[in-house]
Amino acid sequence: xxxxxxxxxxxxxxxxxxxxxxxxxxxxxxxxxxxxxxxxxxxxxxxxxxxxxxxxxxxxxxxxxxxxxxxxxxxxxxxxxxxxxxxxxxxxxxxxxxxxxxxxxxxxxxxxxxxxxxxxxxxxxxxxxxxxxxxxxxxxxxxxxxxxxxxxxxxxxxxxxxxxxxxxxxxxxxxxxxxxxxxxxxxxxxxxxxxxxxxxxxxxxxxxxxxxxxxxxxxxxxxxxxxxxxxxxxxxxxxxxxxxxxxxxxxxxxxxxxxxxxxxxxxxxxxxxxxxxxxxxxxxxxxxxxxxxxxxxxxxxxxxxxxxxxxxxxxxxx
Amino acid sequence: xxxxxxxxxxxxxxxxxxxxxxxxxxxxxxxxxxxxxxxxxxxxxxxxxxxxxxxxxxxxxxxxxxxxxxxxxxxxxxxxxxxxxxxxxxxxxxxxxxxxxxxxxxxxxxxxxxxxxxxxxxxxxxxxxxxxxxxxxxxxxxxxxxxxxxxxxxxxxxxxxxxxxxxxxxxxxxxxxxxxxxxxxxxxxxxxxxxxxxxxxxxxxxxxxxxxxxxxxxxxxxxxxxxxxxxxxxxxxxxxxxxxxxxxxxxxxxxxxxxx
Numbered sequence: 001x002x003x004x005x006x007x008x009x010x011x012x013x014x015x016x017x018x019x020x021x022x023x024x025x026x027x028x029x030x031x032x033x034x035x036x037x038x039x040x041x042x043x044x045x046x047x048x049x050x051x052x053x054x055x056x057x058x059x060x061x062x063x064x065x066x067x068x069x070x071x072x073x074x075x076x077x078x079x080x081x082x083x084x085x086x087x088x089x090x091x092x093x094x095x096x097x098x099x100x101x102x103x104x105x106x107x108x109x110x111x112x113x114x115x116x117x118x119x120x121x122x123x124x125x126x127x128x129x130x131x132x133x134x135x136x137x138x139x140x141x142x143x144x145x146x147x148x149x150x151x152x153x154x155x156x157x158x159x160x161x162x163x164x165x166x167x168x169x170x171x172x173x174x175x176x177x178x179x180x181x182x183x184x185x186x187x188x189x190x191x192x193x194x195x196x197x198x199x200x201x202x203x204x205x206x207x208x209x210x211x212x213x214x215x216x217x218x219x220x221x222x223x224x225x226x227x228x229x230x231x232x233x234x235x236x237x238x239x240x241x242x243x244x245x246x247x248x249x250x251x252x253x254x255x256x257x258x259x260x261x262x263x264x265x266x267x268x269x270x271x272x273x274x275x276x277x278x279x280x281x282x283x284x285x286x287x288x289x290x291x292x293x294x295x296x297x298x299x300x301x302x303x304x305x306x307x308x309x310x311x312x313x314x315x316x317x318x
Numbered sequence: 319x320x321x322x323x324x325x326x327x328x329x330x331x332x333x334x335x336x337x338x339x340x341x342x343x344x345x346x347x348x349x350x351x352x353x354x355x356x357x358x359x360x361x362x363x364x365x366x367x368x369x370x371x372x373x374x375x376x377x378x379x380x381x382x383x384x385x386x387x388x389x390x391x392x393x394x395x396x397x398x399x400x401x402x403x404x405x406x407x408x409x410x411x412x413x414x415x416x417x418x419x420x421x422x423x424x425x426x427x428x429x430x431x432x433x434x435x436x437x438x439x440x441x442x443x444x445x446x447x448x449x450x451x452x453x454x455x456x457x458x459x460x461x462x463x464x465x466x467x468x469x470x471x472x473x474x475x476x477x478x479x480x481x482x483x484x485x486x487x488x489x490x491x492x493x494x495x496x497x498x499x500x501x502x503x504x505x506x507x508x509x510x511x512x513x514x515x516x517x518x519x520x521x522x523x524x525x526x527x528x529x530x531x532x533x534x535x536x537x538x539x540x541x542x543x544x545x546x547x548x549x550x551x552x553x554x555x556x557x558x559x560x561x562x563x564x565x566x567x568x569x570x571x572x573x574x575x576x577x578x
Contacts, residue, residue, distance in 0.1 A: 014574070074408045074575050094414040102412050109409040111328055113335040118328050125321035126415050154335075 004178060004210050005048035005071065010080035012041040012066050012234075040066045042234040044080070050177075051208040053200075055221035055242070058231035059309045064214040067231070068180045071212070072102045085177065098127055101176040105186035108163070109170055110155045116166040117151040120173055127174035134173065141169045145199050161192025168199065181213040185220055197223050218302035228301070230308065237314055242301055247274075249304045249314055255280065258293040265292060321415065322423040329427020344435045347384065354380045369512055375538050378452040379509055382534040385440065388432040390468040390529045392475035392500060394483075394493055397424055402483045405576040418562065421480075422473055457536060460543045464533040467551040472529045474558035481562070484569030505531025511540065525554035 015035040019025055041063045048054055056064050069075040070082060073089035073096070082089055087096035110119040124134045142148040147165040150158060155166060164184065172179070181200070185193040201224055204211055215221055221228060221242070228245060230238040238245050255270045255277065272280045277296070285291065308314055319327070334340065355377055362373040371379070398421050401407040410417060444451055479496050483489045501507045502517065503526040510521050510531040521527050528551060535541040 069408065069575050072412050074411050075573070076571050092411065097412055097414040100412065102409065104409065107406060107409055109406075111332060113332050114328060118331065121319075122321065122324045122328055123413075125319065125324045126413050 390472035
């Protein structure tokens with residue numbers, strides 16, 4: 001598969017006003033402002049191949065959304081090279097914009113007071129989608145999301161989950177090759193999260209679209225992508241398979257044991273060093289005759305992410 | 319339907335969504351006009367004419383102002399301001415659409431609704447109080463040409479004020495400046511010809527009087543659309559088009575694209 005996104009030495013610096021409290025500082029600040037430079041992105045490098053789904057994760061303020069905004073052409077970078085589908089994003093050429101989309105869980109692009117279909121028809125004209133292709137695309141997307149009944153209600157009457165379904169339809173009307181997803185499941189209930197996740201998974205499998213996904217719900221990332229890029233303080237600290245990140249970060253795994261006791265079945269979970277699991281099991285089986293079931297469970301991405309964020313980087317857990 | 323026709327359609331549909339809000343906001347449209355008429359009737363009680371304006375001229379002046387101000391008055395466009403401040407602009411920047419024209423046609427939708435309502439008022443007023451309005455059909459072609467040029471210039475200046483917000487943390491100061499300066503020098507408050515010496519001189523260096531005062535004065539026959547004025551229109555239109563392009567390009571480099 002061809003490389004469709006190349007990012008080299010990407011940097012983004014913001015200026016942030018600095019001010020102490022107190023009247024003296026207020027007056028001083030009025031005449032002479034002090035700014036500090038915030039390096040939102042320090043030296044970001046990665047490539048993405050056609051059809052890949054990449055999870056782009058990190059704590060709040062790490063630089064995830066800033067990266068997506070640069071890749072989609074919203075923001076100018078402070079330095080570095082970016083190529084998306086052969087284009088420089090921030091030049092915002094029409095041919096480039098017709099091949100990408102950005103879905104932001106916290107921003108609406110649909111007209112609030114109008115039925116979603118009115119927004120879809122506007123997007124159809126903006127992206128110059130022919131009538132027959134528009135009808136086919138709308139029908140496919142609405143079927144996949146089971147949302148055909150929602151298009152004729154003003155958007156403001158829809159629930160958050162329903163609204164996100166409509167936002168997704170609106171963002172995919174022009175059949176983009178690259179989809180940037182910025183926290184698409186934020187604020188949604190479990191059912192809606194699952195529906196959106198299933199849709200994205202099916203859509204990617206069926207149409208082989210390239211996706212970069214940011215989310216604070218690690219389940220989104222685990223279910224949708226194999227590769228994860230972990231960013232902290234504007235720097236990439238890991239880029240690779242999720243399994244490898246887990247094994248690289250954590251030296252333990254879980255053994256869940258169900259005992260048959262006088263009080264009924266009792267479950268216990270043991271955190272065991274990976275290398276000691278065979279010995280642990282041997283000892284457990286020799287010491288207990290009441291074991292009904294033993295399950296081996298690896299830590300999930302959420303646990304790994306929590307540990308990495310708390311320790312401000314990847315350190316091998318002991 | 320083209321993208322801009324669809325945009326105008328959506329804008330009209332959205333403007334008509336909230337019926338009570340619409341009725342109330344259009345209900346107050348005529349209030350500044352009524353206050354101006356009351357004030358000027360007081361002024362004319364003691365004078366037959368003021369600087370070559372009769373009472374009929376003045377009433378007609380304010381009526382035409384009421385009619386054209388929504389199109390030509392270069393106020394901050396709050397659709398643009400809110401797009402920038404809320405970060406909603408993000409999702410428009412990733413679309414293959416020119417944002418100036420997007421904002422222009424979005425506004426045109428509400429302009430059309432406003433025009434329809436004021437037309438309704440105009441017909442009622444003309445039927446009931448026609449003796450107070452100066453009907454000069456021979457001036458209408460010149461007025462319409464001037465109005466068209468004022469409309470283009472007004473949108474360009476409004477776009478300039480609105481996208482200037484890209485450089486500002488807070489737009490309230492700019493808003494106050496626009497709301498204070500523009501009515502004085504554009505002719506919303508009173509005909510620019512009636513401004514006292516220094517203010518009148520300042521107004522002659524600004525493009526603002528071309529937006530409201532000039533088209534109306536042409537309707538009243540106080541001004542002629544001579545070649546000098548047409549050059550003046552084109553000068554300011556070209557200048558603000560270039561300024562808009564520059565400010566937009568530079569502003570986007572400063573744009574923070576707030577919010578996730």
